[in-house]
Amino acid sequence: MDLSSFDVLDADNIPDFYCVRRQLLAYRNMVPKDDLPDYVVEVAPVPASELAKKDEGLPFRQQSEPVVTKSSASSLRRQMSAQVERPPPKKAPALVVSANAWRPAAKKTPEDDLKRQVQGLLNKICPENVASIIEKIASIKVDDIKQLEAIIELMFKKAITEPHYCETYADMVFSLKAVYPSFPDPDGGKPITFKGLVLNICQNEFEELLAYNDISAEQKATLDAEELEYMRKKRKDRMRANMKFIGHLFLRQLLSAKVIGSVICELVLCEQIDDLPEEHALECACELLLAIGYTMENMIAGQSALTSVCGRLKELMKRKLENGKSAYCKRVQFMIQDVLDTRAAGWAKKVFKAAAKTKEEIRLEQEKEMSERAKGKDVTKAECVVTGQRPVYLSQATGA
Known part of the structure; x- marks a missing residue:
């Protein structure tokens, strides 16, 4: 059907497909030209001069090509998607309770x-x-x-x-x-x-x-x-x-x-x-x-x-x-x-493994290391210790 023959319309005798034409024009502005069907490409726009003469009594009549807004675009997508038949949603499988599923613990003792x-x-x-x-x-x-x-x-x-x-x-x-x-x-x-x-x-x-x-x-x-x-x-x-x-x-x-x-x-x-x-x-x-x-x-x-x-x-x-x-x-x-x-x-013996130390012990070690570096000595991470000594507090208490 050649829709261009309806470029000039009588306001009192507008066919039902006029609104369809307007939707097709809006759709054409939204989609790349290469992706449009032939029947949408062939739709001719309504001349602005003729629309101006017939504007009275036609709500939503535009002076030129339709301007697509976010609301109109989403509305058009809903209308187009409503026409597509979709398979019914599949029923989700029932959840299987695991053998080691978490359960509230018994009352704490x-x-x-x-x-x-x-x-x-x-x-x-x-x-x-x-x-x-x-x-x-x-x-x-x-x-x-x-x-x-x-x-x-x-x-x-x-x-x-x-x-x-x-x-x-x-x-x-x-x-x-x-x-x-x-x-x-x-x-x-x-x-x-x-x-x-x-x-x-x-x-x-x-x-x-x-x-x-x-x-x-x-x-x-x-x-x-x-x-x-x-x-x-x-x-x-x-x-x-x-x-x-x-x-x-x-x-x-x-x-x-x-x-x-x-x-x-x-x-x-x-x-x-x-x-x-x-x-x-x-x-x-x-x-x-x-x-x-x-x-x-x-x-x-x-x-x-x-x-x-x-x-x-x-x-x-x-x-x-x-x-x-x-x-x-x-x-x-x-x-x-x-x-x-x-x-x-x-x-x-020399020990290279890090042992648990207090902040004060670490500070003293850093001061000693900086002092030796200032004197030009080579500083290694090894520490010479006597293995198997009693703790200082215990040795002082026993007089050992």
Whole structure:
């Protein structure tokens, strides 16, 4: 149909498709010419002169091409889209409740509240505020053995997961051992004390170390190489952190030299000369010796234990298998040699690992470093320390 024949219209006799023509003209102004259908392209505009003559009685009649506004454009889109048939919306699948979906927990017990309170305090601990944290934990009322065990377990867990804070947590144990009361043993034995519970947890962890088994066959079948290596490293780090924590408990006189000596001898199998200790046991023994060496050396009971253990380590380092290969890998041999060299140097060694320090200690180190740089000296990040010394506050109290 040629719509151009309706350019001039009688105001009293306007066909119904006039409004359609106006919509097509508006649509043509909105869409690129290449995308327009032929019947829209062929629509001729209404001459302005004729529209002026017939303007009366025609609402919305324009003098020229229609001007497209946002409202008219959106209206036109709605009209055009209404004519397109759309498939009915698909019904959403029903939600499946997971087997481990979150559910409101049961009503909290006093023990849960105590754990949350202690955990919040332990998360804030650092050498700068350890005294105030100890005071806050000491002010928590403990009514039974379960609550006391809960506090100790949280402290032990933090100590072995944050080994650089082992000294801080050992100081906390030393300060709290005289604060909490003892409780009667349900089995009729000796009263249960804070110190006794700490040592029991450390002993249980040590026994797990001795009964340590490598990754099971099931885990090897289900986990990839990276996951297996991560699991081994995590276990090894936990074992070494436990040895370090035990060593710092000994330095604070919470363990006797006789007990700590028997622990080391059991790790290296001093009484079973023909047997070879596991590599992880030797690593733990080296970690423990470096944590307590200086103090053990200055005790009569400790000297004999050190002589026996170091002699055993030297022999194991040189041990050969039947095929002529070394019984232990180079990493373990180097760890043993490091212990022997440190003992020969009076338990003095350079330490590159960052330890937990107070702001004042960091400030003094920076001043010392700046002073040495000003004198033209080479400054390294290594720090020469004597390993295995008792804490200063404890040495002053005992006169050692």
